[in-house]
Amino acid sequence: MSVDRIYILGVNHKTAPVEIRERLAFTGDPGLPYRELKVIPGCEEFCFLSTCNRVEVIFVSSQGGKTERRIREFLFAGRMSYQEAGKYVYLHQGEAALSHMFRVGAGLDSMVMGEPQILGQLKDAYRNATEQKCTGLVLNRLMHKAFSVAKRIRTETGIGSSAVSISYAAVELAKKIFGNLKHRKVLLVGAGEMAELAAQHLASQGVDEVIVANRTFARAVKMARSFNGSAVAFDELVEELARVDILISSTGAPGLILMKDQVKPMMRKRRNSPLFLIDIAVPRDLDPRLNDLDNVYLYGIDDLQNVVEINRSERDREAVRAERIVTEETLKFTLWLGSIEINPTIIDLRAKVEKLRDAELAKTMANLGNLSDRQRKAVEVLANSLVNKMLHHPIQYLKQEGPVADKRTRIDTVRMLFGLDPDRSSHRDPDSK
Amino acid sequence: MSYLLFQVTLFVYILSTAAYAVYFYSQRKEIRAIARAILVSAGVLHTVYLAARYIEAGHTPLTSHHETVSFFAWSLTWGYLSFHWRYNVRNFGTFVSPLITVLMLIAAFSSREIVPLPPALRSGWLPFHASVAIMANAFLALAFCGGLMYLLQERELKKKRFGLFYSRLPSLEALDALNQHCLAVGFPLLTLGIITGSIWAKQAWGAYWQWDPKETWSLITWFLYAALLHQRFTVGWRGRRAAIMAIIGFSAALFTLWGVTCFMGGVHAYVG
Numbered sequence: 001m002s003v004d005r006i007y008i009l010g011v012n013h014k015t016a017p018v019e020i021r022e023r024l025a026f027t028g029d030p031g032l033p034y035r036e037l038k039v040i041p042g043c044e045e046f047c048f049l050s051t052c053n054r055v056e057v058i059f060v061s062s063q064g065g066k067t068e069r070r071i072r073e074f075l076f077a078g079r080m081s082y083q084e085a086g087k088y089v090y091l092h093q094g095e096a097a098l099s100h101m102f103r104v105g106a107g108l109d110s111m112v113m114g115e116p117q118i119l120g121q122l123k124d125a126y127r128n129a130t131e132q133k134c135t136g137l138v139l140n141r142l143m144h145k146a147f148s149v150a151k152r153i154r155t156e157t158g159i160g161s162s163a164v165s166i167s168y169a170a171v172e173l174a175k176k177i178f179g180n181l182k183h184r185k186v187l188l189v190g191a192g193e194m195a196e197l198a199a200q201h202l203a204s205q206g207v208d209e210v211i212v213a214n215r216t217f218a219r220a221v222k223m224a225r226s227f228n229g230s231a232v233a234f235d236e237l238v239e240e241l242a243r244v245d246i247l248i249s250s251t252g253a254p255g256l257i258l259m260k261d262q263v264k265p266m267m268r269k270r271r272n273s274p275l276f277l278i279d280i281a282v283p284r285d286l287d288p289r290l291n292d293l294d295n296v297y298l299y300g301i302d303d304l305q306n307v308v309e310i311n312r313s314e315r316d317r318e319a320v321r322a323e324r325i326v327t328e329e330t331l332k333f334t335l336w337l338g339s340i341e342i343n344p345t346i347i348d349l350r351a352k353v354e355k356l357r358d359a360e361l362a363k364t365m366a367n368l369g370n371l372s373d374r375q376r377k378a379v380e381v382l383a384n385s386l387v388n389k390m391l392h393h394p395i396q397y398l399k400q401e402g403p404v405a406d407k408r409t410r411i412d413t414v415r416m417l418f419g420l421d422p423d424r425s426s427h428r429d430p431d432s433k
Numbered sequence: 434m435s436y437l438l439f440q441v442t443l444f445v446y447i448l449s450t451a452a453y454a455v456y457f458y459s460q461r462k463e464i465r466a467i468a469r470a471i472l473v474s475a476g477v478l479h480t481v482y483l484a485a486r487y488i489e490a491g492h493t494p495l496t497s498h499h500e501t502v503s504f505f506a507w508s509l510t511w512g513y514l515s516f517h518w519r520y521n522v523r524n525f526g527t528f529v530s531p532l533i534t535v536l537m538l539i540a541a542f543s544s545r546e547i548v549p550l551p552p553a554l555r556s557g558w559l560p561f562h563a564s565v566a567i568m569a570n571a572f573l574a575l576a577f578c579g580g581l582m583y584l585l586q587e588r589e590l591k592k593k594r595f596g597l598f599y600s601r602l603p604s605l606e607a608l609d610a611l612n613q614h615c616l617a618v619g620f621p622l623l624t625l626g627i628i629t630g631s632i633w634a635k636q637a638w639g640a641y642w643q644w645d646p647k648e649t650w651s652l653i654t655w656f657l658y659a660a661l662l663h664q665r666f667t668v669g670w671r672g673r674r675a676a677i678m679a680i681i682g683f684s685a686a687l688f689t690l691w692g693v694t695c696f697m698g699g700v701h702a703y704v705g
Contacts, residue, residue: 177604177605178604179606180606271669272668272669272670272671272672273669273671274605274606274672291591299593303593306593307595
């Protein structure tokens, strides 16, 4: 099979802003995409992946462009013209589609490079597709390959181990202090976007509760609702320190809002259990001297940036190794596809020659008249071994390793030489001129 | 024969320390598995050596300096491995294995002569008191290693300079928990060691307590750990302070083991 029949059509956080992705999110009926895509002509195998950052259809089609058009229409459901949608979608074909698939699975294409959630989402997507009987030989193999490539990248490189955004750095540090984040409470002070993102990441690590404090109480209540948490008045901030473990602050206050002397007595109340303070506000919200207190860990935006930088350089090194693995696996997969591509030719070739052998044998046997069983056997063996010996080189020639283009030329040559495609060889047949 | 066995054991311990060091640097799981396997083999060889020594001496081999320190290393090995079975503390082995090796080297340089048992020691209390006391030391040593790891990790987190340890050591919480677990085993053993010692003293010398330097120092050690545990449970002393106390407490325990014998003598002088 030709690798060029594999396509990936999709939008992700890089190609489409969130408003566009929101319009694509398929949250309602989970069976809908399968029913809709299944009936598209030429869509032989497909898998449908939908996460908050991407929507992708991985499909195998022999009608390329036509199928792609129909799938794109389905994705945008008439909300956007084909041309306009073109601004946001990407379409990968052949080897590019394979590498894209592997990169997605390993989290190399994610917003936070190397994040592990995507692999689980991809596995779910594949499970759904198989349950709906939408996959076949090629996609089954490709998806399993994508999982094993992701695993290989995870074990052979350190890509997943380092935090690469401020909020991930905060989570990583929190884990270094508390180990497990379950049963921990987070206090979010102020309403900065970055602080909210950090709180979200912490919440996704399974923290017990998110408490929000804001100058405008109504706003605190609103934010708390998005975390399923509770809101407290700004004046209760210090008192809250007795029960929370992580504080993320990003108010627009002109001066410090929390001093060392305020926190010190709270540590006794906390029975000295560790307190992680994250100050993402500019200008700063938290007294830098807080870091001098025992069991208090204060990190400002620059400190977090440092963690990010350390991780980034490490990650860049690892990314190079990860990309090498992707290239290697893409090549391996293409070779496998190539091998299913030459198989029909080998089968055709064998069938043709064996048919000739049988016909010639029958003729010869008829001419030779009465033969003993031994003689008959000897003639058959002769014919068989001739056929096998004649076929050996053409088959070896087909199976040779090398670029895909060469492989196609070789297949073509063999098919022509042995006249395996009757209509094509006939007009090249010198006698038929 | 047992001499050769001891040397082989020592060599295997050194090998495991080297393997743990390589693991610490490379962080490759296969190497950790190898290091652990080597440590387990060393522990097994060591057990065989102790048994051989028991047969050779005809009494519990806990009376000479060589025997005590070697038993200390043995307890530390199995104490560590038993912890390993319940808790997984990353890179703990890298800190424990060198300590074991150092103890074994000290044992190697002490006289391996088998001394006849003085009359006072001919008692059923010998194996019990001595082994319990040394095992207590082993768990306190584990708490010491945990404390050291805590301080290293805490330092990098506080200074925000992330070096060799930050990514390799476990979370502060895990190290603090380790500290507590080791003390929870070590302290009762220490208490039991002191109690059995005093009962034995009553039988051997007619008095439960005679303020022998070793007795005094073991009491000081006991008070240090008791204070630490008390503070832990009442005001929540944890983290850095607990780690420092675990280190100070272990120094006191070591002083009880060696310092007292070197500098002060007393009724326990035979183990020196």
